[in-house]
Amino acid sequence: MLGCSAFIRRHHFFIRSLGCYTNTQTHHHNGMSCVMSGSGLESDALGILRSITPSLDPTKHKGQAGKIAVIGGCREYTGAPYFSAISALKIGADLSHVFCTKDAAPVIKGYSPELIVHPILEESYSVRDEDKRSILDKVLAEVEKWMERFDCLVVGPGLGRDPFLLDCVSNIMKHARQSNVPIVIDGDGLFLVTNCLDLISGYPLAILTPNVNEYKRLVQKVLECEVNDQAASEQLLSLAKRIGGVTILRKGKSDLISDGETVRSVSIYGSPRRCGGQGDILSGSVAVFVSWARQYISTAPKGELITNPTMLGCIAGSALTRKAASIAFDNKRRSTLTSDIIECLGRSLEEICPVN
Amino acid sequence: MLGCSAFIRRHHFFIRSLGCYTNTQTHHHNGMSCVMSGSGLESDALGILRSITPSLDPTKHKGQAGKIAVIGGCREYTGAPYFSAISALKIGADLSHVFCTKDAAPVIKGYSPELIVHPILEESYSVRDEDKRSILDKVLAEVEKWMERFDCLVVGPGLGRDPFLLDCVSNIMKHARQSNVPIVIDGDGLFLVTNCLDLISGYPLAILTPNVNEYKRLVQKVLECEVNDQAASEQLLSLAKRIGGVTILRKGKSDLISDGETVRSVSIYGSPRRCGGQGDILSGSVAVFVSWARQYISTAPKGELITNPTMLGCIAGSALTRKAASIAFDNKRRSTLTSDIIECLGRSLEEICPVN
Incomplete structure (x- = not known):
């Protein structure tokens, strides 16, 4: 718990680093929360994107610009994990993996030879009860071989809600958390963590990207109230804080982002089309930018260690997708x-960020 | 072992044929090695590419511009063998085959109707121990039917590391070697040969194309030391010589190529992106140019039989890919x-090399 003056200092630091120029209002209540409203929330998203995007350098080798893995794709859904994984590559990640069920794999591979697709997950219909334990162990052993190499996971695109599959994915998330790998959670991954908050509670490298319905369920479950659009940023901040400082990107007309310490919005004009799959672009995009933001912060001069990489990654990912x-x-x-x-x-x- | 004066004669020959114009320095040590450093290493890659690329002639028939086979593609990886095989076609080979596992074949076929994909390899998970011998024999019989027709093999793109599969591939390589078919080795093929150097040792038509990590493992295994970037060309030369005169293309900011007798670099500007799959383009590209270089040298007037076709093929392949x-x-x-x-x-x- 930060003291009041330390908090205000840190808050001003955030204001600077997040590029909050105008109409900044601070509300101080409950001894901790600090929220800005109105246009003061808007982040300098393009400036942040430019700062964290790494330079391209011929001396670098494969993998240094990011290795992303999407956990998702089942018999029913194959487009979502593809959209997420290919978006990561098109933004500049070097390698993009998909871990999906055996049925989904050939289809996802077929969408693009650029992805590395691991057909290792199983749904209940293909597993006998007595084999579940051994199959779970096999899935985990397979994923563990890879986990250390990933800079960020995306959990949820096209995952489905099969109980055995979700059980496997819960265990994968526990492992990622032990390895300190950031996890972007979207789609059915949000269904999973909303019902099992312990998976992410208190993990600062967890990032939730709910749409309007997913956000509603999260608010009902965690805050035990309804969504309050009159106090949207305060409520988002409370929600992120209550889940122990995870970062939440609430998608909407403007995207609103909080890590429980501060709130920022991204209002760059996007598209009025609401075709399915746009959330998958966002999750892949956030995964890349969170990886880059962590690199950026780890190499920035000490005095410039400015803010939370998950906030920076969400802001940049939102801006680019829009x-x-x-x-x-x-x-x-x-x-x-x-x-x-x-x-x-x-x-x-x-x-936004030309190569030269 | 060449005598000293014969060696120097041959060395000057290389300088001319490989288009080394400036700052050529010769170091003569251990009575054999001869290395040039600095810009003197740079080859006239575009000139070589032009020389070895065959003319297009309406009287020629299918197959004369090259028949390439890629050995790779398993349950996990399908993009890599596709990239290698389609690159060979796009550069000008007439036919491009892929030999992969049964699971990988439909996916690779789906990427392109231009490839001929043979679903003949097996991974351990699909083979009972007591069937291994008979399946190995069947795989070899199948590949042998084709081997004589190929101008070059590429072993390794998306091969994976399944022990039974690698055992089959070792036998395929032995057969290719008996048939004097050049073999470009990349990816998991390098994992295989680094652990079993006898497969390629002393085979002048073996070409290794290691990236930074694969090169490191090769140096550790063969030279029992670490990579020395201060003496990169000397070390590469020693490595190629120690493996009995195979050709090694060390990928990096500049590509460095040696057959144990000479060293050349290709520094044509490429791309600072390091997305996965670029190495597969290179392996397919080298396979075509090695085939063409062998044709070129076999039909060149006696006095112009200038140099090692694997060196020429690597230089041209590197230049085009970059x-x-x-x-x-x-x-x-x-x-x-x-x-x-x-x-x-x-x-x-x-x-580089217009048709007319």
């Missing part, structure tokens, strides 16, 4: 699909 | 993926 959606929509209008937005990630990044 | 990467990166920037580079192979080749 800009790409906007470019795609300008071109494809009502016909805009998730794949069209993915095709605009590279150009968006180059416009 | 140029294609550079064009792709100019266009796609941070978003550049391996597929984007493959799409630039044709234009790169046409710019």
Whole structure:
């Protein structure tokens, strides 16, 4: 627990580092919470994106720009994990893996030869009760071989809700947490953690990216009340704090982001199209930027150790996804699909943060 | 063992044929080794590429421009063998085969109807111990039917490390060697040969294409020391010589190539992106150019029989891959993926070596 003056100092630090220029209002209540409202919440998202994006350097070798893994993809869903994993690559990660069920793997592989797809998860329908223990052990052994190599996991795109599968994924998350690997949680991953908050509670490298319905369930479960849009940022801050300082990116007209210490919004114009799959672009995007933000902060001069890498990663990921959606929509209008937005990630990044 | 004056004669021959123009320094030590350092190492890669690329002639028939086979592709990896095989075709080979496991075949076939994909390899999980011998025999019989027709093998892209699979592949390599078919070895193929050097030791048509980690393991295993970047070319030369005159292409900021007799570098600007799969383009590319270099040398007038075709093939393959990467990166920037580079192979080749 920070003392009041230490908190205000740290808060001002955040304001500077997160690029909060105007109308900053601080509300101090309960001895801890500090929220800004109105336009003061808006982050300098493009500046943050530029800061954390690593330079490209011919002396670097494969893997140094990021190795991402998506846990998701089952008999029913295959598009979501593909969208998430390919977005990570198109933003600049070097390697993008997918861990999915045996049925999903050939399909996901077929979408793109660029992904490394591991067909190791199982759903209940293909497993006898007496084999569950041994299969769980096998799945975990397989994932553990890889875990140390990943800079960030994305858990949830196209995961489905099969109980045995979710049990395996819970164990994978525990392992990732022990290894201090950041975890972006979306889709059915949010269903899982909303029902089992212990998986992420108190883990500062957990990032939740709920849409309106997922956010509603989370608020009901954790705060035992309804969503209050009149005090959206205060409620988000309380929620993130109550889950022990995880970072939450609440998707909406503006994206609102909090780690329980501060709240920021990203309002860059995106697209009015709400086709399925856009959340998967965001999760892959956040995964890359969180990895980069952690690198950036670990190598920044001591005095510049400015803020929480999960906040920075969410802000940058949100900004890039929104800009790409906007470019795609300008071109494809009502016909805009998730794949069209993915095709605009590279150009968006180059416009915000040119290579040279 | 060459005598000293014969060696120097041959060395000067190399300097001419490999297009070494400036600052050539010769160091003569241990009575054998001869290394040039500094810019003197740089080869006239574009000139070599032009020399060995065959003319296109309407009287030629299918197969004369090269028949390549990639041994790789398993349950886990399917992108790598596709990248290698399709690159060979896009550079100008007439036929490109893939020999992979039964699980990988439909996926690789799905990437492109241009490839001939043989689902003949097996991994341990699908084979009972008592069947291993008969399955190995069957695999070998199947591959032997084809072996004589191939101008070059690529062993390793997406091969995986299953012990039974690697056992089969070791036997395929022995057969290729008996048939005097050149073998480009990359990825898990390097894992295999680093642990079993006899497979390639003393085979002048073996070409290894290690990245930074694979090179490190090779140096540790063969030279029993660490990588010495201060004496990179000397160490590479020793390594190639110690493995009995195989050709090694060490990938890096500049690619460094040695057959144990001479060392050359290719520094044409490539791309600072390090997305997975670029090594597969290189292996497919080297396979085609080695085939062409062997044709070129076999038909060149006696006096012009200039140098080792594996060196020429590595230099040309490196140059083309780097140029294609550079064009792709100019266009796609941070978003550049391996597929984007493959799409630039044709234009790169046409710019270096126009059809007319």
